[in-house]
Amino acid sequence: MRRERLHKILANRGVASRRACEDLIAAGRVSVDGNTVRELGTLVSPGADIRVDGKKVVEPAKVYYMLNKPVGYVTTLKDERGRQSVGDLLKRLRKRVYPVGRLDQDSEGLVLVTNDGDLANILTHPRFEVEKRYAVKARGRVTSEALKKLRTGVYLKGAKVSAKIKVMRKGRDTTSMLVTVTTGYNRQVRRMCAAVGHPVLKLKRVGFGPLRLKGVPRGTVRPLSAAELDALRRLARRASEKTETEDADAG
Numbered sequence: 001m002r003r004e005r006l007h008k009i010l011a012n013r014g015v016a017s018r019r020a021c022e023d024l025i026a027a028g029r030v031s032v033d034g035n036t037v038r039e040l041g042t043l044v045s046p047g048a049d050i051r052v053d054g055k056k057v058v059e060p061a062k063v064y065y066m067l068n069k070p071v072g073y074v075t076t077l078k079d080e081r082g083r084q085s086v087g088d089l090l091k092r093l094r095k096r097v098y099p100v101g102r103l104d105q106d107s108e109g110l111v112l113v114t115n116d117g118d119l120a121n122i123l124t125h126p127r128f129e130v131e132k133r134y135a136v137k138a139r140g141r142v143t144s145e146a147l148k149k150l151r152t153g154v155y156l157k158g159a160k161v162s163a164k165i166k167v168m169r170k171g172r173d174t175t176s177m178l179v180t181v182t183t184g185y186n187r188q189v190r191r192m193c194a195a196v197g198h199p200v201l202k203l204k205r206v207g208f209g210p211l212r213l214k215g216v217p218r219g220t221v222r223p224l225s226a227a228e229l230d231a232l233r234r235l236a237r238r239a240s241e242k243t244e245t246e247d248a249d250a251g
Contacts, residue, residue, distance in 0.1 A: 003043040006030065006050070013059045014096040014115030015052060016077075029053050063095055064224040064232070065113040068216040074105045086111060089219060100124060101132075101208075104187050109134070109205030110213040113221060119236050123209060128239040129182035133207030134189050135168075138198040142167070142175040146196040154195045156185055163192060174201060209235050 010021035010030070024030050028038050031051045044050065050057045069075065069086060077087035077098055086099050090113060100112040100120045114120060123130050153162035164180040175198065179189050190200045206213045210231035216222050224232070 003045050006032065006037060006042045006044045007040065008117065009044055009050065010052070010057060011117030011120070012115075013050075013057050014098075014117075015057060017098055018117060018121060024052060060096065060115060062116045063097060063114060064116065064229055065093070065097065065221045066211060066213070066216050066224060066228075067099070067111040067113050067221045068213060068218050069103055069108055069111045070219045071106060071108045075099050075101075075103050075111060086113075090221065093221065101184060102186070103205055104190070106190075107134075107203040107205065108218065109203075110208050110211060110216075111205070112208055112211065119232065122236045122239050123232075124184065126183060130209045130235070130239075131180050131182055131207065132184070132205060134179045134181075135202075135204045135206050136177045136179045136189060136193065136200055137202040138175050138177065138193050138200055140173065140175065140198050141170050142177070142196075142198050146198060149196050150179075150192055154192050156188070156191050156195070159185065161185060161188060161192060163189070178206075180207070 007018050007021040007025060010016070010024065011018040015021055016024070022040050025037060025040060025042070028036050029052055030037050031054075032042070032044055033049050067086065067089060069089070073084045073086055073089065076085050077090070079085045083105070090097060095115070097113050097115045098120075100114060101124045103109065103111055112120075112123065122128050147165055147167070150163050150165050153160040155161075161181070161183050166178040167175065168178055169176040181188060185191070189203060193200045204213075211224070211228055
């Protein structure tokens, strides 16, 4: 049977994100068949005895939840600075899961939570251009010129990024918009709006890939429905097939 990279196995079994699993390996906290492994990229055979801090890592059943993150929480399982975190909201699940992607502390809305490392990697990798949709309230009446810049692209530290924009309402002092992006730069939507002179006053993620925020009171989680999970898996399958085709063409 095909061997897999150790950090990928750990992530797939819900230990942590792939990057965090690499840190565990580098710190000497992971053993395979009784031997401590520190080398990143180590390939492991199926059925190997894998342990973290001496505790055997078994493959759990895959679980998928939608969280409605409130403002004021950071999107980590635990914050070293003592701030409220998504991990505080997930304790009631009593499952080893982690959030997929980021949503900054000042924002609220949809966060996917799972222990499926393969799916999480596809949904967050820039190569797959998964859509993130935000309900945004910006300061001022956003002009046609500013909207054009957002749609065609603005530069954030040398990278040109654009968004799909749908204006929902223009008030006297604010503009409400639905903003969709496929890249994931830190605080991207806020920085884009600020770059065209209309700082964000409120930001809520309402869509992630095929998921839409519904049926989840603020600060709570619910399992994905069968239809939502099927839609996510179809997206992941299309992304994988696209990657295989591109790699074959490149070769």
